[in-house]
Amino acid sequence: GQQVMQIPQYQHVQEGEDFTTYCNSSTTLSNIQWYKQRPGGHPVFLIQLVKSGEVKKQKRLTFQFGEAKKNSSLHITATQTTDVGTYFCAGPILSQGGSEKLVFGKGTKLTVNP
Amino acid sequence: ETGVTQSPTHLIKTRGQQVTLRCSSQSGHNTVSWYQQALGQGPQFIFQYYREEENGRGNFPPRFSGLQFPNYSSELNVNALELDDSALYLCASSFGGQLYEQYFGPGTRLTVT
Numbered sequence: 001g002q003q004v005m006q007i008p009q010y011q012h013v014q015e016g017e018d019f020t021t022y023c024n025s026s027t028t029l030s031n032i033q034w035y036k037q038r039p040g041g042h043p044v045f046l047i048q049l050v051k052s053g054e055v056k057k058q059k060r061l062t063f064q065f066g067e068a069k070k071n072s073s074l075h076i077t078a079t080q081t082t083d084v085g086t087y088f089c090a091g092p093i094l095s096q097g098g099s100e101k102l103v104f105g106k107g108t109k110l111t112v113n114p
Numbered sequence: 115e116t117g118v119t120q121s122p123t124h125l126i127k128t129r130g131q132q133v134t135l136r137c138s139s140q141s142g143h144n145t146v147s148w149y150q151q152a153l154g155q156g157p158q159f160i161f162q163y164y165r166e167e168e169n170g171r172g173n174f175p176p177r178f179s180g181l182q183f184p185n186y187s188s189e190l191n192v193n194a195l196e197l198d199d200s201a202l203y204l205c206a207s208s209f210g211g212q213l214y215e216q217y218f219g220p221g222t223r224l225t226v227t
Contacts, residue, residue: 006156031214033214035218041220042218042219043216043218045215045217048215088156090216092213095171095172099169099171100170100213101162101213102159103159104149104157104158105156106156
C-alpha cells in the first residue's frame with residue numbers, strides 16, 4: 001500500500017558531526033511534515049514543506065522537499081546533545097475511503113556521543 | 115495559550131474490556147486526530163474529527179471509535195481490547211480539518227494484559 005519510508009533507522013554520531021535523514025513516499029505528497037520525539041516524549045512539530053523543491057532552514061536544521069514531491073530530507077549541521085531523539089517525516093495520503101490520512105515514517109533515531 | 119492535554123496518563127486494562135481516552139485540543143484548534151504508537155514505531159493515524167464528525171480514518175477496525183464535542187475536545191473509545199492494542203495513544207490538534215501542523219499531547223500509555 002501507499003507508505004512513507006525513512007532511512008536510516010538509527011544514526012549514531014559524535015557531537016559536532018553532521019546528520020541527515022531521508023524520507024521517500026510511494027506517491028506524490030501535497031506536503032511533508034517533520035517531527036521530533038525526544039525519548040519518553042511526544043512528537044513535536046518542526047516544519048511543513050509544501051512547494052516542489054522547497055528548502056527551509058531553522059538554525060542548524062535544513063529541510064528539503066524534492067522536485068517530484070515524493071522525497072524529503074532533514075540535515076542537521078554540527079549536532080549537539082540536545083538534538084538527540086527520533087525524527088519522523090509524515091505526509092497526507094489518500095485512504096481507501098477517499099479521505100486523507102497522515103502517514104508517518106518509522107523514524108530515524110539519532111544518538112549523539114558528547 | 116493552552117496546549118493539548120490527555121487523560122489518563124497511564125492505564126492498565128484486561129483483554130476484552132473497553133477503554134475511553136480523553137483529549138482537550140490546543141486553544142484555537144478545532145480539529146483532533148488520534149494516533150497509535152507502538153514501541154519503536156512511528157505514530158499510526160487512527161482517525162480525525164472535525165466539526166464533531168469523523169473526517170478521515172486509517173486502517174483500524176470499527177471497535178476503534180471516537181467523538182468530538184462542541185468545545186472541540188475528543189474521546190477515543192476502544193472496545194474488546196486485544197493484547198496488541200497496548201501502545202501509546204496520542205491525540206493531536208490542528209485547525210480547519212486539514213492534516214497540517216499536528217500539535218501532539220503527552221499521550222496515554224495503555225497496557226492490555
